[in-house]
Amino acid sequence: MVEASGFDEFFRVEHPKLIAFALAMTGDRESARDAAQEALLRAYRAWPHVEHLDRPGAWVRRVLVNLVIDGQRRRGRERRALGRIRDEPTVPADPESDRFWAAVRTLPERQRAAVALYYVDDLSVADVATVLGIAEGTVKASLAKARANLAATLGLEVQ
C-alpha cells in the first residue's frame, strides 16, 4: 500500500482506488462515488491527525469499509421498508465481471470486503488484515471461504 504525503497527493492517489473498492462492494456507481468522497472528506476533516498515522491509506480504507457496509445495511433496510427489493446495479463492465461481482456481493460482509481489498485494491493479506482490523489468518480463512463460495456459485475450479 503506497502512502501519499499531503492531502492533495493523498486524494489524487487514493480517490480512484477507493471508488474501485466501493464499486466492487456495491455495484452502484453513485453509491461508490458518494462513499469514496465521504471517506476522503472524513480524512480531510481529521487530516492534521491522520497524516501522522503510520498508514493513512489503511485509515481511509477502514472508514470506507464501514461506510459501505453501513450503507448497504441501511439501503437494505430502506429497500425493504419501501418494498423495493430489486437491486439496480450500475456497473456495466462486461458480463463476466458483472457475474463475478454480483456473486461477490452475496458473500457475508467480511468475505466480501476481503475479496474487494485483495483483488481490486491489490492489497497483501497483511494489508487487508490491517484495514479490516482482523488477524492475517482470519483474512486467509475469509479469502478461502470466499473463493470456495464464489467457485461454487460461478461453477469454477479452484486449485
Add this chain to the structure above:
Amino acid sequence: MDEFDDIARRASEAVRAEARRVADTERALADVGRATAASRAGRWVHVQRPVIAAAVLAIAAMIATVVVVTRDNHTRVATAESTAVRASTTTPVTTASASTTPATTSPQTSFTTTPSTTATSGSVPKSAQPLSAAWFASPSEGWVIASVPDTTFAVVLHTTNGGSRWSRFSVTPLSSDPNSLDCGSTLTVRFADATNGWVNGCSMLSTHDGGLTWSPVTLSTVGPGPFAMDIAGGHVYAFDWSPDDSLQFTVYSSPIERDAFVASSARLRVGAGPVIDPKMAVGADKGWVIFNDRTPTSAARLVNGQWKDWDPQHAYCAGETIPVTSRSADALVVACTDGTWGPATTESVRLFLSRDGGASFYETTQPPGARSDAVLSSAARPAAGHLVVSYTTGWTAGNPTATLASSDNDGKTWIVLSTGSAFTDLQFLTVDDGVARIGNTIVVTHDGGRSWTTVLG
C-alpha cells in the same frame, strides 16, 4: 493461477477501469471536496451568508406578523395556520413498509399514517422530509430537522401535539442545501426547552432565542463539529477531538442556556484504524459514551458532574456497541452486535445491563432470533425494567427480516412486537410513548410499540 484467480483479476481490472472513468469525470472533486470541507470546518456561515441573508429576509417578511413572545420570556416563532406543515387527521392506511413483509408467527405492527404534510401557502412545501430523528421533550412536544423541498431549505420543525401537526420552528434556515448539513455523521437535534436548542451534523449550531438565530459551535481546532451530541440534566454534552491536539477525544459540557463548553479530563483513545464512531447516552445527571473503532476501544462516563475514563470490559462485543439509558438514567444498558469483527462465524445481538453505573453488568437473554446472523438497529429503555430492541436477522441468507421486541423484566423474557419494519433511533419517554424512524419517516407509538403512526415523511 487458477481459473478463479484469472476471472477475479479480469473482473477487478474491469472495476478499476470503471473507477478511473468515474474519477476522471470528477477531476474537480478535489477542489469541491476541499471547499466543502472548508465550509464545514467553521466557515459555513460565512460561505452561506448571502444565501442565508436573502432567505432570512424573505422568511422574516413572511412570518414577521406571527412572532409570539411567550410569558416566560421564551421567544417562540409560530407560523401561521396557512404556513404550518401539517399532518392531517389519522387515517387507517397501512404503510408500504408494513405491508411488504408478511407476518409469520409474529404479530404484525399495526400502522396508521397521517399522510403527507400539506400546506395551503405557495411558499410552504407540500411535504417535509425528515433529515434527523425526532427529539421529543415530552410525549406531545418534539422537534426534527427536515428539508423543505419547495424551497430547498433545511429547517427545524416543531410539534406540540405529538406529531399530528408540525410547524416551522426556526426562522433562519439551517442551510440552503440540506445535504450540506449531513456529511455522514448522524444529524441530531436536541431542545432543552422552547428557547435552547442544538443541531449537529457536519457543523454544530445552537440557538438560545427559540430559533430566531443560530450560531456555530466550535469545540476543537480540528474539524467543524462534534461527532456526537446529547442533552440531559440542564447540560449539553458533545464528543469531539480533545483540545490538546492529541489523537484522543473527550466530552465537552456546557450549561444549556449559553455556549460555554468546557472539555472534561476524560480521554478516549482512537483505535488502530481509527474509525470514529462514538455512541452517547445521557439521562438526568448520568451519562456514558462508548467509542467504537469497529469494536469498543475506550469509554467514559459522567459521575458527579465529571466525565471520567471508564472501562465497560464486562460488556464487550466484537462489533458496534451502544449505551442506552432511560431519561431518568435508572440503569445502563449496553447493546451491541457481537461478532461483526474477530473470529466469530456469525453476528448476534447481545444486551448487558448495569445497575451500578457501569461498574458491573449482567447479560440479558437474547431477543428472539437474535442469537445468530442478527444485527442491532436500535435499542431503548423506556423506563425501569423495560427494554425495546430493533434488529435484523437473515443477512447471510439474503433474506433480512427486521424485528421489534420488548421486555418488561429487564430482558429475562421477550415478546416480539412486530416483524417487517426496521426501526431506528428508538426513543421512549414513557413505557407507552415512543418515537422512531422507519426509513425516512418519523413514527410514534402510544402503546409501547405495538402500533405506530406515521407523523412525518
